[in-house]
Amino acid sequence: MSEIRYSKDHEYVRIEGDIAVIGISHYAQEQLGDVVFVELPGVGDTVAQGKEAAVVESVKAASEVFAPVSGEVVEVNGALEGTPATVNEDAEGAGWFLKVRLTNPAELDGLMSAAAYEDFLKTIS
Amino acid sequence: MTDQTVPSLRTALHDAHVALGARMVPFAGYDMPVQYPDGILAEHNWTRTHAGLFDVSHMGQALLIGASHAAVAAALETLIPADILNLKLGQQRYSQLLTDEGGIIDDLMVTRPLDPGLDGTLFLVVNAARKQVDYAHLRARLPATVRLVPKDELALIALQGPDAAAVLAPHAPEAGELGFMGATSATLDGVPCHISRSGYTGEDGFEISVASTAVEKVWSHLLSDSRVKPIGLGARDSLRLEAGLCLYGHDIDTTTSPIEARLAWSIQKRRRQEGSFPGAARIQRELAEGAxxxxxxxxxxxxxxxxxxxxxxxxxxxxxxxxxxxxxxxxxxxxxxxxxxxxxxxxxxxxxxxxxxxxxxxxxxxxxxxxxxxxxxx
The missing domain is CATH 2.40.30.110 (Aminomethyltransferase beta-barrel domains)
Known part of the structure; x- marks a missing residue:
């Protein structure tokens, strides 16, 4: 099973070898509501931990997606541009945003495990 | 005037919204449902295809009472540019309270009751966030012979969508006979109410004013119809935006005139010619030359x-x-x-x-x- 970690900003990162798959958590999509637009970075761009990596817009509002880890973008989920609702249907699966090659794997240590994130959600609800 | 430390007000339907699983958010000083579990998209589409039920009890409802229709209409016409004098019994009109510079203090609905026995009374519906400003303005500017009576004991719900008339007719037969912007008092499943054929979604529909103490009964009766679902403020906003309707504090405010806002249709011919409303010089100039x-x-x-x-x-x-x-x-x-x-x-x-x-x-x-x-x- 691949390892998944979460940020306090409700992004997840799933580690597949030296590639990190980044998206927003199931909780985040619930809070956003119906996603109608996703703006993704370009392949080859670099993203820095805690900085904006993508934008997600629901009917109500636009929200930034912060990179939970730093890296070089190797792939983006272009299918979301046509079917942004996939983010609602399967946030932590088919609704991923981008894949990066990690430049600083140590950053993962500062993120939460699935169990720790669940506990974190209890503290904010 | 909104102080964030002041707890939000609740409408009489607050507990009903929570029971339906609504996500409640602060809006204009009230704790209001932004969406129910179906979500904004589904609620929007349901209203366009069936019938949506909205709690808009946060809006301000008030009566203006004068000696006669002519007297109360003449008084209100000094503050708004619509023709109120020639409103028919049971007719509603959209207008704006204007600053002396022709800016918009608030937009509002003005209704002349159908019942001739109530002649001399006008029924106003104003925006939640502007209630206190509007009432203070009206009290300061109306003559002593015209009384403003806020009706805080009333709730307001809107039933909107292509199925709205068919849903409402068995509950209140009077409603089905109303034309657009018509209004009547009615009895809805035994509950006295005031119904107008209007709304803010671009769909056919009704606004139902009813005592707060009875609104939960009316709300649940209407919701028991499978064609009706509860709709939150999120879909209300996307519906009114598609319908090109202005939202006060966003599309219109004290810096915008009704002509700039392309609301000239709401200023009837007699008023355009006569003027004699606040900001008339500017508005007549903009009508003639364009804003x-x-x-x-x-x-x-x-x-x-x-x-x-x-x-x-x-x-x-x-x-x-x-x-x-x-x-x-x-x-x-x-x-x-x-x-x-x-x-x-x-x-x-x-x-x-x-x-x-x-x-x-x-x-x-x-x-x-x-x-x-x-x-x-x-």
Whole structure:
């Protein structure tokens, strides 16, 4: 099973070898509501931990997606541009945003495990 | 005036919303449902295809009472530009309270009751966030012979959508006979209420004013019909935006005139000619010569919405600002409204909207974005 970690900003990162798959958590999509637009970075761009990596817009509002880890973008989920609702249907699966090659794997240590994130959600609800 | 430390007010339907699983948010000093578990998109589409039920009890309801219709109409006409004198019994009209400079203090609905026994009374519905400002303005400016009576004990719900008339008719037969912007007192399953054929979604529908103590009964009776679902403020906003309707504090405020806002249709001929309302000089001049800036519809290219506050750019210069913007589920894409100089207001003109620092091409387009389906006047 691949390892998944979460940020306090409700992004997840799933580690597949030296590639990190980044998206927003199931909780985040619930809070956003119906996603109608996703703006993704370009392949080859670099993203820095805690900085904006993508934008997600629901009917109500636009929200930034912060990179939970730093890296070089190797792939983006272009299918979301046509079917942004996939983010609602399967946030932590088919609704991923981008894949990066990690430049600083140590950053993962500062993120939460699935169990720790669940506990974190209890503290904010 | 809104103090964040003051706890939110609750409408009489608060517990009903919570029981339905609504997500409650602060709005205009009230704790209001922004959406129910179905979500904004589904609620929007349901209202366009069936019937949506909205709690709009946060809005201000008040009576103006004078010695006769002529007296109360003449008094109100000194503050708004609509023809109230010639309102028929049971007729409602949309208008604006104006500053002395012709800016909009609030937009409101004014109804002359159908019952001749109530002649001399007008029924007002104003925006929640402007209630106190409006009431203070009315009290300061109306003659002592006309009384303002806020009806805080009343709730207000709206039933909107193509199935609204068929849903309501068995409960209140009087309602089905109303034409668009008609109003009547009625009995809804035994509950006395006041019903108008109006709303703010671009659909046929009704607004039902009823005692707060009885509203939960009416709400649950209407919701028990399988064609009716509860709809939150999120879908209310996307529905009114598609219908090209102004939201106070966003698309209109004290700096915008009704002519700039393209609400000239709400100023009847007699009032245009006679003037004698606040800001008449400016408004008559704008009617004759055109306003320097006007509200327009904007259709962004592509899929990215432009939100309120986005700058409108033409030939490298900022020429205006987006006042409402988002995604139109029935329109099928992003849409916005904003103000541009009159020279750029022609349909088809291409401008740029600044979204996250990048220019996004957008075309000036017709409003409403989605053709309204109001009931025909019978």
């Amino acid at each position: 320097a800036r006007v509200r327009v519809g904007l259709k962004p290219e592509g899929r990215a919405p432009a939100r309120e506050g986005a700058e409108i750019v033409h030939d490298g210069a900022v020429v205006g600002i987006v006042t409402s913007g988002g995604f139109g589920p029935s329109f099928g894409g992003p849409l916005a409204m904003g103000y541009v100089p009159a020279a750029l207001a022609e349909v088809g003109t291409v401008v740029q909207l600044m979204v996250r620092g990048k220019p996004l091409p957008a075309t000036i387009c017709h409003v409403p974005f989605v053709a309204p389906r109001y009931a025909r006047n019978s």
